[in-house]
Amino acid sequence: MAKQNIYDNEIFFENYRKLRKNAGNANDVFEIPALLSLLPDLCGKKVLDLGCGFGEHCRLLADMGAASITGIDISEKMLDIARRENSSPKTEYINMPMEELNRLDGEYDLAVSSLALHYVEDLDGVVKNIRSLLTDGGLFVFSQENPICTSYSGGDRWTRDENGSKLYLNLKDYSVEGMRSTQWFVDNVQKYHRMFSTIVNILAQNGFVIEKMIEPVPTKEILEKFPKYEDLRHKPDFLLVRAKKQ
Numbered sequence: 001m002a003k004q005n006i007y008d009n010e011i012f013f014e015n016y017r018k019l020r021k022n023a024g025n026a027n028d029v030f031e032i033p034a035l036l037s038l039l040p041d042l043c044g045k046k047v048l049d050l051g052c053g054f055g056e057h058c059r060l061l062a063d064m065g066a067a068s069i070t071g072i073d074i075s076e077k078m079l080d081i082a083r084r085e086n087s088s089p090k091t092e093y094i095n096m097p098m099e100e101l102n103r104l105d106g107e108y109d110l111a112v113s114s115l116a117l118h119y120v121e122d123l124d125g126v127v128k129n130i131r132s133l134l135t136d137g138g139l140f141v142f143s144q145e146n147p148i149c150t151s152y153s154g155g156d157r158w159t160r161d162e163n164g165s166k167l168y169l170n171l172k173d174y175s176v177e178g179m180r181s182t183q184w185f186v187d188n189v190q191k192y193h194r195m196f197s198t199i200v201n202i203l204a205q206n207g208f209v210i211e212k213m214i215e216p217v218p219t220k221e222i223l224e225k226f227p228k229y230e231d232l233r234h235k236p237d238f239l240l241v242r243a244k245k246q
């Protein structure tokens with residue numbers, strides 16, 4: 001099946017850009033702080049960012065002392081912003097699907113991927129290639145949509161009370177892995193659902209040891225500022241993993 005490149009869809013792209021500019025978006029409040037907390041000391045490190053999007057993480061990694069950052073992304077629209085807004089002498093952007101990582105050469109100390117792996121059908125193939133690009137002891141730090149979210153296959157996400165307030169999440173088809181076609185700004189946005197055990201086993205089978213996982217949930221302080229995140233008590237939106245090449 002042809003790989004989808006939804007971020008080059010004009011309507012999707014414009015809406016996603018707006019979403020990321022909203023103050024208090026879930027990336028800024030939950031995902032980015034959790035991802036940063038999993039990073040090692042970056043001084044002098046060679047870093048690969050898979051699905052780098054607008055390049056915001058590449059810029060952060062450069063500011064944190066990385067020696068070089070290679071950001072790859074399938075979307076030319078996303079890379080266009082990255083090149084215009086988040087360039088640095090240490091940063092290179094390449095338009096390439098991460099399924100073709102074997103085209104890269106060189107060695108990296110760290111591979112980072114933020115919220116891109118759930119767009120990939122062959123996670124095992126990507127992880128194999130990451131392994132061969134990493135130095136011994138190199139780290140793979142990634143976030144993806146939480147499997148509780150990627151499992152969604154239609155119908156009501158929530159059971160609600162008579163006033164329409166959310167009571168709890170409806171979880172179905174969790175064990176049915178594979179492509180999900182969802183509506184997100186546009187119809188037919190394709191993502192891939194994998195169970196937790198599948199993700200963990202793919203890492204283990206490719207010689208990675210998991211050092212830490214995070215499923216960010218709202219703290220009291222976050223809820224005071226952003227009461228809308230109350231739902232995340234039931235359903236963490238993200239899964240983050242720090243894995244080390246053995």
Ligand SMILES: C[S@@+](CC[C@H](N)C(=O)[O-])C[C@H]1O[C@@H](n2cnc3c(N)ncnc32)[C@H](O)[C@@H]1O
Binds near residue numbers: 050054057
């Ligand atoms: C949710 S955005 C995240 C962007 C960036 N990592 C961030 O956190 O700001 C997902 C990105 O993954 C990219 N992407 C999706 N599938 C990809 C693939 N197969 N190879 C490379 N990039 C991909 C998209 O084009 C998009 O830029």
